[in-house]
Amino acid sequence: MENSDGFVPVLKEKELKGGKMKLVTVEGTPILFIKQQGQIFAINNRCPHMACGLIGGTLDGLVIVCPCHDWRFDLTTGEYEEAPGFRLTKYNWKIKSGKIWVNHEEET
Numbered sequence: 468m469e470n471s472d473g474f475v476p477v478l479k480e481k482e483l484k485g486g487k488m489k490l491v492t493v494e495g496t497p498i499l500f501i502k503q504q505g506q507i508f509a510i511n512n513r514c515p516h517m518a519c520g521l522i523g524g525t526l527d528g529l530v531i532v533c534p535c536h537d538w539r540f541d542l543t544t545g546e547y548e549e550a551p552g553f554r555l556t557k558y559n560w561k562i563k564s565g566k567i568w569v570n571h572e573e574e575t
């Protein structure tokens with residue numbers, strides 16, 4: 468089910484708990500949802516370094532640490548702390564009717 472604006476429902480809002488991650492796949496794109504400090508982030512699960520799955524990483528405040536080489540990415544900007552420009556792919560999302568919707572084509 469896709470809206471005319473390109474958003475698809477992927478999770479119930481209450482399924483995404485604070486401090487946790489949820490991985491969904493939308494038309495072959497692995498999208499990792501993270502709720503941290505009351506904020507929601509939707510990022511591509513593949514690390515921009517060597518494509519390791521970020522679902523195996525750890526959260527440190529508003530930073531996600533990749534499990535493969537410990538690169539630290541700021542969830543708010545998407546940037547690698549030590550080399551801005553290397554960044555996470557982020558997606559637009561919204562909450563509607565108790566569900567989280569994502570647009571997997573429109574990257575932010």
Ligand code: FES
Nearest residue numbers: 514516517533536
């Ligand atoms: S693959 Fe993520 S830091 Fe290397």
